[in-house]
Amino acid sequence: MKAPVRVTVTGAAGQIGYALLFRIASGAMLGDDQPVILQLLDITPAMDALNGVKMELEDCAFPLLSGIVCTDDPNVGFKDTDYALLVGARPRGPGMERKDLLEANAAIFSVQGKAINDNASKDIKVLVVGNPANTNALITQRNAPDIDPRNFTAMTRLDHNRAKTQIAIKTGKTVNDVSKMTIWGNHSATQYPDLFNCKVGSDTAISLVDQEWYEGEFIPVVQQRGAAIIKARGASSAASAANAAIDHMRSWALGTEGDDWVSMGVYSDGSYGITEGLIYSFPCRCKGGDWEIVQGLEIGEFSEAKMKATEQELTEERDAVQHLLP
Numbered sequence: 263m264k265a266p267v268r269v270t271v272t273g274a275a276g277q278i279g280y281a282l283l284f285r286i287a288s289g290a291m292l293g294d295d296q297p298v299i300l301q302l303l304d305i306t307p308a309m310d311a312l313n314g315v316k317m318e319l320e321d322c323a324f325p326l327l328s329g330i331v332c333t334d335d336p337n338v339g340f341k342d343t344d345y346a347l348l349v350g351a352r353p354r355g356p357g358m359e360r361k362d363l364l365e366a367n368a369a370i371f372s373v374q375g376k377a378i379n380d381n382a383s384k385d386i387k388v389l390v391v392g393n394p395a396n397t398n399a400l401i402t403q404r405n406a407p408d409i410d411p412r413n414f415t416a417m418t419r420l421d422h423n424r425a426k427t428q429i430a431i432k433t434g435k436t437v438n439d440v441s442k443m444t445i446w447g448n449h450s451a452t453q454y455p456d457l458f459n460c461k462v463g464s465d466t467a468i469s470l471v472d473q474e475w476y477e478g479e480f481i482p483v484v485q486q487r488g489a490a491i492i493k494a495r496g497a498s499s500a501a502s503a504a505n506a507a508i509d510h511m512r513s514w515a516l517g518t519e520g521d522d523w524v525s526m527g528v529y530s531d532g533s534y535g536i537t538e539g540l541i542y543s544f545p546c547r548c549k550g551g552d553w554e555i556v557q558g559l560e561i562g563e564f565s566e567a568k569m570k571a572t573e574q575e576l577t578e579e580r581d582a583v584q585h586l587l588p
Protein backbone atom coordinates (compact mmCIF):
# COMPACT_ATOMS: atom_id res chain seq x y z
CA MET A 263 0.00 0.00 0.00
CA LYS A 264 1.26 3.50 -0.88
CA ALA A 265 1.64 6.17 1.81
CA PRO A 266 -1.47 8.40 2.07
CA VAL A 267 -1.53 11.75 0.25
CA ARG A 268 -3.37 14.83 1.49
CA VAL A 269 -6.24 16.20 -0.58
CA THR A 270 -7.80 19.55 0.36
CA VAL A 271 -11.31 20.36 -0.81
CA THR A 272 -12.70 23.83 -0.16
CA GLY A 273 -16.44 24.48 -0.12
CA ALA A 274 -16.64 20.90 1.11
CA ALA A 275 -20.10 21.42 2.63
CA GLY A 276 -21.55 22.66 -0.69
CA GLN A 277 -23.34 20.83 -3.46
CA ILE A 278 -20.27 20.03 -5.60
CA GLY A 279 -18.45 18.96 -2.44
CA TYR A 280 -21.20 16.44 -1.72
CA ALA A 281 -20.83 14.91 -5.18
CA LEU A 282 -17.03 14.97 -5.05
CA LEU A 283 -15.77 13.78 -1.68
CA PHE A 284 -17.17 10.26 -1.79
CA ARG A 285 -15.59 9.63 -5.17
CA ILE A 286 -12.18 10.93 -4.06
CA ALA A 287 -12.40 8.69 -1.00
CA SER A 288 -13.34 5.68 -3.15
CA GLY A 289 -10.19 5.99 -5.28
CA ALA A 290 -11.82 7.36 -8.44
CA MET A 291 -9.47 10.35 -8.56
CA LEU A 292 -6.02 9.04 -7.66
CA GLY A 293 -6.39 5.31 -8.20
CA ASP A 294 -7.41 2.19 -6.32
CA ASP A 295 -4.04 1.88 -4.59
CA GLN A 296 -3.71 5.45 -3.27
CA PRO A 297 -4.90 6.16 0.29
CA VAL A 298 -6.01 9.74 0.96
CA ILE A 299 -6.40 12.07 3.91
CA LEU A 300 -9.22 14.53 3.20
CA GLN A 301 -8.71 18.07 4.50
CA LEU A 302 -12.11 19.76 4.27
CA LEU A 303 -12.35 23.53 4.42
CA ASP A 304 -15.49 25.62 4.59
CA ILE A 305 -16.65 28.79 6.37
CA THR A 306 -17.60 28.85 10.06
CA PRO A 307 -21.42 28.78 9.60
CA ALA A 308 -21.04 25.64 7.46
CA MET A 309 -19.18 23.62 10.13
CA ASP A 310 -22.27 21.71 11.34
CA ALA A 311 -23.17 20.67 7.80
CA LEU A 312 -19.53 19.76 7.15
CA ASN A 313 -19.50 17.58 10.23
CA GLY A 314 -22.54 15.76 8.81
CA VAL A 315 -20.61 15.09 5.58
CA LYS A 316 -17.70 13.79 7.67
CA MET A 317 -20.05 11.39 9.50
CA GLU A 318 -21.33 10.10 6.15
CA LEU A 319 -17.79 9.63 4.85
CA GLU A 320 -16.98 7.62 7.99
CA ASP A 321 -20.12 5.54 7.47
CA CYS A 322 -18.91 4.44 4.02
CA ALA A 323 -15.89 2.65 5.58
CA PHE A 324 -13.80 3.46 2.48
CA PRO A 325 -10.62 1.32 2.65
CA LEU A 326 -8.57 4.17 1.06
CA LEU A 327 -9.74 6.91 3.44
CA SER A 328 -6.93 7.33 5.98
CA GLY A 329 -8.17 10.45 7.76
CA ILE A 330 -10.54 13.42 7.66
CA VAL A 331 -9.83 16.95 8.88
CA CYS A 332 -12.67 19.51 9.02
CA THR A 333 -11.75 23.15 9.46
CA ASP A 334 -12.68 26.78 8.83
CA ASP A 335 -9.01 27.86 8.96
CA PRO A 336 -7.21 27.92 5.57
CA ASN A 337 -3.84 27.45 7.32
CA VAL A 338 -5.08 24.14 8.71
CA GLY A 339 -6.93 23.16 5.54
CA PHE A 340 -3.86 23.52 3.33
CA LYS A 341 -1.30 22.15 5.82
CA ASP A 342 1.19 19.90 3.98
CA THR A 343 -1.37 19.18 1.29
CA ASP A 344 -0.49 17.51 -2.02
CA TYR A 345 -3.69 18.22 -4.00
CA ALA A 346 -6.20 21.04 -3.62
CA LEU A 347 -9.59 21.37 -5.27
CA LEU A 348 -10.77 24.94 -4.75
CA VAL A 349 -14.53 24.68 -5.03
CA GLY A 350 -15.63 27.03 -2.24
CA ALA A 351 -17.16 30.12 -3.85
CA ARG A 352 -20.59 31.50 -4.61
CA PRO A 353 -22.34 30.02 -7.66
CA ARG A 354 -24.13 32.25 -10.17
CA GLY A 355 -27.92 32.45 -10.44
CA PRO A 356 -30.18 32.91 -13.48
CA GLY A 357 -29.27 35.83 -15.75
CA MET A 358 -25.71 36.20 -14.42
CA GLU A 359 -22.45 35.64 -16.31
CA ARG A 360 -19.70 33.87 -14.38
CA LYS A 361 -17.54 37.00 -14.36
CA ASP A 362 -20.32 38.76 -12.39
CA LEU A 363 -19.05 36.63 -9.49
CA LEU A 364 -15.58 38.17 -9.60
CA GLU A 365 -16.31 40.73 -6.91
CA ALA A 366 -18.00 38.21 -4.57
CA ASN A 367 -15.40 35.46 -4.99
CA ALA A 368 -12.02 36.94 -5.90
CA ALA A 369 -10.96 37.79 -2.34
CA ILE A 370 -11.42 34.13 -1.29
CA PHE A 371 -8.67 33.13 -3.70
CA SER A 372 -6.10 35.68 -2.61
CA VAL A 373 -6.47 34.46 0.99
CA GLN A 374 -6.24 30.84 -0.09
CA GLY A 375 -3.27 31.47 -2.40
CA LYS A 376 -1.35 32.87 0.57
CA ALA A 377 -2.38 29.96 2.78
CA ILE A 378 -1.24 27.50 0.08
CA ASN A 379 2.08 29.31 -0.24
CA ASP A 380 2.66 29.21 3.52
CA ASN A 381 1.44 25.70 4.32
CA ALA A 382 1.14 23.32 1.38
CA SER A 383 3.64 20.94 -0.20
CA LYS A 384 5.72 22.85 -2.78
CA ASP A 385 4.66 20.19 -5.31
CA ILE A 386 0.96 20.77 -4.70
CA LYS A 387 -1.39 20.37 -7.66
CA VAL A 388 -4.20 22.94 -7.52
CA LEU A 389 -7.46 22.83 -9.47
CA VAL A 390 -9.74 25.87 -9.26
CA VAL A 391 -13.43 25.10 -9.80
CA GLY A 392 -15.06 28.14 -8.15
CA ASN A 393 -16.12 30.74 -10.72
CA PRO A 394 -14.85 32.61 -12.60
CA ALA A 395 -12.44 29.69 -12.49
CA ASN A 396 -9.61 30.91 -14.75
CA THR A 397 -9.24 34.30 -13.10
CA ASN A 398 -9.64 32.83 -9.60
CA ALA A 399 -6.82 30.44 -10.50
CA LEU A 400 -4.71 33.40 -11.60
CA ILE A 401 -5.36 35.18 -8.28
CA THR A 402 -4.46 32.02 -6.33
CA GLN A 403 -1.27 31.52 -8.33
CA ARG A 404 -0.08 35.10 -8.02
CA ASN A 405 -0.58 34.98 -4.23
CA ALA A 406 1.61 31.88 -3.96
CA PRO A 407 4.95 33.14 -5.31
CA ASP A 408 7.01 30.28 -3.83
CA ILE A 409 5.18 27.64 -5.86
CA ASP A 410 5.70 26.90 -9.57
CA PRO A 411 2.93 28.69 -11.54
CA ARG A 412 2.42 25.48 -13.54
CA ASN A 413 0.94 23.90 -10.39
CA PHE A 414 -2.20 26.10 -10.64
CA THR A 415 -4.92 25.06 -13.05
CA ALA A 416 -8.56 25.93 -13.78
CA MET A 417 -11.35 23.57 -14.74
CA THR A 418 -12.57 23.44 -18.34
CA ARG A 419 -12.92 19.65 -18.32
CA LEU A 420 -16.69 20.00 -17.84
CA ASP A 421 -16.87 22.00 -21.09
CA HIS A 422 -14.61 19.40 -22.73
CA ASN A 423 -16.90 16.55 -21.66
CA ARG A 424 -20.00 18.50 -22.74
CA ALA A 425 -18.49 19.11 -26.19
CA LYS A 426 -17.55 15.43 -26.61
CA THR A 427 -21.11 14.34 -25.92
CA GLN A 428 -22.66 16.95 -28.24
CA ILE A 429 -20.54 15.91 -31.24
CA ALA A 430 -21.08 12.20 -30.46
CA ILE A 431 -24.87 12.68 -30.45
CA LYS A 432 -24.79 14.70 -33.68
CA THR A 433 -22.73 12.09 -35.55
CA GLY A 434 -24.61 9.07 -34.17
CA LYS A 435 -21.53 7.81 -32.31
CA THR A 436 -20.57 7.53 -28.64
CA VAL A 437 -18.05 9.52 -26.63
CA ASN A 438 -15.69 6.55 -26.99
CA ASP A 439 -15.34 7.45 -30.68
CA VAL A 440 -14.46 11.10 -29.94
CA SER A 441 -10.86 12.14 -29.31
CA LYS A 442 -8.67 15.24 -29.42
CA MET A 443 -11.37 17.64 -28.26
CA THR A 444 -10.10 21.08 -27.29
CA ILE A 445 -11.72 23.87 -25.31
CA TRP A 446 -9.66 27.02 -25.84
CA GLY A 447 -9.66 29.95 -23.41
CA ASN A 448 -11.99 30.92 -20.60
CA HIS A 449 -14.59 28.83 -18.76
CA SER A 450 -17.22 31.31 -19.89
CA ALA A 451 -19.53 32.13 -22.77
CA THR A 452 -16.48 33.09 -24.89
CA GLN A 453 -14.82 29.65 -24.67
CA TYR A 454 -14.05 28.11 -28.05
CA PRO A 455 -14.73 24.38 -28.56
CA ASP A 456 -12.60 23.37 -31.56
CA LEU A 457 -13.91 20.77 -34.03
CA PHE A 458 -11.11 21.36 -36.58
CA ASN A 459 -8.61 19.36 -34.53
CA CYS A 460 -11.15 16.94 -33.02
CA LYS A 461 -11.61 13.38 -34.31
CA VAL A 462 -14.69 11.18 -34.49
CA GLY A 463 -13.29 7.75 -35.26
CA SER A 464 -10.69 8.46 -37.93
CA ASP A 465 -12.60 11.45 -39.37
CA THR A 466 -11.96 15.07 -38.54
CA ALA A 467 -15.08 16.17 -36.63
CA ILE A 468 -15.63 19.35 -38.68
CA SER A 469 -15.83 17.29 -41.89
CA LEU A 470 -18.88 15.45 -40.51
CA VAL A 471 -21.01 18.55 -39.77
CA ASP A 472 -21.85 21.73 -41.62
CA GLN A 473 -20.44 25.08 -40.59
CA GLU A 474 -23.94 26.43 -39.90
CA TRP A 475 -24.60 23.76 -37.24
CA TYR A 476 -21.11 24.28 -35.82
CA GLU A 477 -21.51 28.04 -35.43
CA GLY A 478 -25.24 28.24 -34.81
CA GLU A 479 -25.76 25.23 -32.51
CA PHE A 480 -22.70 23.38 -31.29
CA ILE A 481 -20.62 26.32 -30.11
CA PRO A 482 -23.49 28.16 -28.36
CA VAL A 483 -24.84 24.96 -26.75
CA VAL A 484 -21.44 24.19 -25.23
CA GLN A 485 -20.84 27.82 -24.24
CA GLN A 486 -24.27 28.17 -22.63
CA ARG A 487 -24.63 24.72 -21.08
CA GLY A 488 -23.98 25.95 -17.54
CA ALA A 489 -26.77 28.54 -17.88
CA ALA A 490 -29.14 25.94 -19.36
CA ILE A 491 -28.57 23.72 -16.32
CA ILE A 492 -29.16 26.59 -13.90
CA LYS A 493 -32.43 27.34 -15.72
CA ALA A 494 -33.55 23.71 -15.64
CA ARG A 495 -32.40 22.72 -12.14
CA GLY A 496 -32.65 26.05 -10.36
CA ALA A 497 -29.06 25.42 -9.22
CA SER A 498 -25.74 25.21 -11.00
CA SER A 499 -24.30 21.90 -12.17
CA ALA A 500 -22.96 19.79 -9.34
CA ALA A 501 -22.56 16.08 -10.15
CA SER A 502 -21.18 16.76 -13.63
CA ALA A 503 -18.86 19.43 -12.22
CA ALA A 504 -17.60 17.03 -9.55
CA ASN A 505 -17.11 14.36 -12.21
CA ALA A 506 -15.07 16.76 -14.34
CA ALA A 507 -12.92 17.70 -11.34
CA ILE A 508 -12.19 14.01 -10.77
CA ASP A 509 -11.35 13.60 -14.48
CA HIS A 510 -9.04 16.65 -14.48
CA MET A 511 -7.05 15.57 -11.41
CA ARG A 512 -6.90 11.94 -12.53
CA SER A 513 -5.52 12.89 -15.95
CA TRP A 514 -2.97 15.23 -14.37
CA ALA A 515 -1.83 12.75 -11.70
CA LEU A 516 -2.06 9.49 -13.63
CA GLY A 517 -1.63 10.63 -17.27
CA THR A 518 -3.68 10.99 -20.45
CA GLU A 519 -4.46 8.08 -22.78
CA GLY A 520 -2.23 7.30 -25.81
CA ASP A 521 -1.88 10.35 -28.06
CA ASP A 522 -5.23 11.80 -26.96
CA TRP A 523 -5.36 15.01 -24.95
CA VAL A 524 -7.63 16.84 -22.50
CA SER A 525 -8.54 20.51 -21.97
CA MET A 526 -7.03 22.23 -18.93
CA GLY A 527 -6.86 25.87 -17.90
CA VAL A 528 -3.10 26.27 -17.44
CA TYR A 529 -0.46 28.96 -17.12
CA SER A 530 0.17 30.25 -20.63
CA ASP A 531 3.78 30.12 -21.79
CA GLY A 532 2.89 32.09 -24.92
CA SER A 533 1.91 29.01 -26.96
CA TYR A 534 -0.40 29.81 -29.89
CA GLY A 535 0.33 33.50 -29.31
CA ILE A 536 -1.67 33.63 -26.05
CA THR A 537 -0.48 36.24 -23.54
CA GLU A 538 2.03 34.71 -21.15
CA GLY A 539 0.83 34.27 -17.59
CA LEU A 540 -2.90 34.08 -18.27
CA ILE A 541 -4.65 30.91 -17.10
CA TYR A 542 -6.02 29.85 -20.47
CA SER A 543 -7.52 26.50 -21.50
CA PHE A 544 -5.27 24.59 -23.91
CA PRO A 545 -5.11 21.02 -25.21
CA CYS A 546 -2.81 19.24 -22.75
CA ARG A 547 -1.15 15.85 -22.51
CA CYS A 548 -0.17 14.61 -19.05
CA LYS A 549 2.55 12.18 -18.04
CA GLY A 550 4.43 11.51 -14.81
CA GLY A 551 2.32 14.01 -12.87
CA ASP A 552 3.09 16.88 -15.25
CA TRP A 553 1.21 18.47 -18.17
CA GLU A 554 2.37 19.94 -21.47
CA ILE A 555 0.51 22.00 -24.03
CA VAL A 556 0.01 20.09 -27.30
CA GLN A 557 1.97 22.00 -29.94
CA GLY A 558 1.62 22.41 -33.68
CA LEU A 559 -2.17 22.22 -34.10
CA GLU A 560 -3.60 23.85 -37.22
CA ILE A 561 -5.27 27.13 -36.39
CA GLY A 562 -7.27 28.69 -39.22
CA GLU A 563 -8.68 32.21 -39.37
CA PHE A 564 -12.00 31.18 -37.79
CA SER A 565 -10.29 29.53 -34.82
CA GLU A 566 -7.79 32.31 -34.38
CA ALA A 567 -10.52 34.97 -34.07
CA LYS A 568 -12.36 32.89 -31.45
CA MET A 569 -9.16 32.16 -29.51
CA LYS A 570 -8.33 35.89 -29.45
CA ALA A 571 -11.84 36.85 -28.28
CA THR A 572 -11.67 34.57 -25.26
CA GLU A 573 -8.10 35.73 -24.54
CA GLN A 574 -9.36 39.33 -24.61
CA GLU A 575 -12.02 38.51 -22.00
CA LEU A 576 -9.41 36.91 -19.74
CA THR A 577 -7.21 39.99 -20.08
CA GLU A 578 -10.14 42.18 -19.02
CA GLU A 579 -10.91 39.93 -16.04
CA ARG A 580 -7.24 40.05 -15.03
CA ASP A 581 -7.21 43.83 -15.23
CA ALA A 582 -10.38 44.03 -13.10
CA VAL A 583 -8.65 42.18 -10.22
CA GLN A 584 -5.27 43.92 -10.51
CA HIS A 585 -5.51 44.95 -6.83
CA LEU A 586 -5.45 41.25 -5.83
CA LEU A 587 -2.42 40.37 -7.98
CA PRO A 588 0.85 41.02 -6.13
Ligand SMILES: NC(=O)c1ccc[n+]([C@@H]2O[C@H](COP(=O)([O-])OP(=O)(O)OC[C@H]3O[C@@H](n4cnc5c(N)ncnc54)[C@H](O)[C@@H]3O)[C@@H](O)[C@H]2O)c1
Nearest residue numbers: 273275276277278304350351352353391392393417420503
Ligand atom coordinates in the same frame (compact mmCIF):
# COMPACT_ATOMS: atom_id res chain seq x y z
N1 LIG B 1 -15.44 25.39 -13.44
C1 LIG B 1 -16.60 24.75 -13.58
O1 LIG B 1 -16.81 24.05 -14.58
C2 LIG B 1 -17.69 24.85 -12.54
C3 LIG B 1 -18.79 23.99 -12.64
C4 LIG B 1 -19.82 24.08 -11.68
C5 LIG B 1 -19.72 25.01 -10.64
N2 LIG B 1 -18.65 25.82 -10.57
C6 LIG B 1 -18.50 26.80 -9.48
O2 LIG B 1 -18.15 26.10 -8.28
C7 LIG B 1 -18.48 26.90 -7.14
C8 LIG B 1 -19.19 26.07 -6.08
O3 LIG B 1 -20.45 25.62 -6.55
P1 LIG B 1 -21.46 24.82 -5.60
O4 LIG B 1 -22.63 24.52 -6.46
O5 LIG B 1 -20.78 23.73 -4.86
O6 LIG B 1 -21.86 25.99 -4.57
P2 LIG B 1 -22.49 25.86 -3.11
O7 LIG B 1 -23.00 27.20 -2.76
O8 LIG B 1 -23.39 24.67 -3.01
O9 LIG B 1 -21.21 25.54 -2.22
C9 LIG B 1 -20.17 26.44 -2.05
C10 LIG B 1 -19.54 26.15 -0.71
O10 LIG B 1 -18.41 27.00 -0.59
C11 LIG B 1 -18.37 27.46 0.74
N3 LIG B 1 -17.52 28.65 0.84
C12 LIG B 1 -17.83 29.94 0.60
N4 LIG B 1 -16.78 30.74 0.87
C13 LIG B 1 -15.77 29.93 1.26
C14 LIG B 1 -14.43 30.17 1.69
N5 LIG B 1 -13.93 31.40 1.77
N6 LIG B 1 -13.68 29.10 2.03
C15 LIG B 1 -14.18 27.84 1.98
N7 LIG B 1 -15.44 27.57 1.60
C16 LIG B 1 -16.23 28.60 1.25
C17 LIG B 1 -19.83 27.68 1.10
O11 LIG B 1 -20.03 27.78 2.51
C18 LIG B 1 -20.46 26.44 0.48
O12 LIG B 1 -20.44 25.35 1.40
C19 LIG B 1 -19.32 28.06 -7.71
O13 LIG B 1 -18.50 29.21 -7.85
C20 LIG B 1 -19.75 27.55 -9.07
O14 LIG B 1 -20.06 28.59 -9.96
C21 LIG B 1 -17.64 25.75 -11.50
Ligand SMILES: O=C(O)C[C@H](O)C(=O)O
Nearest residue numbers: 354360393488489498499
Ligand atom coordinates in the same frame (compact mmCIF):
# COMPACT_ATOMS: atom_id res chain seq x y z
O1 LIG C 1 -22.47 27.84 -15.31
C1 LIG C 1 -22.20 27.97 -14.13
O2 LIG C 1 -22.29 29.05 -13.52
C2 LIG C 1 -21.75 26.75 -13.36
C3 LIG C 1 -20.63 26.06 -14.03
O3 LIG C 1 -19.60 26.94 -14.34
C4 LIG C 1 -21.06 25.29 -15.26
O4 LIG C 1 -20.45 25.46 -16.32
O5 LIG C 1 -22.01 24.49 -15.16
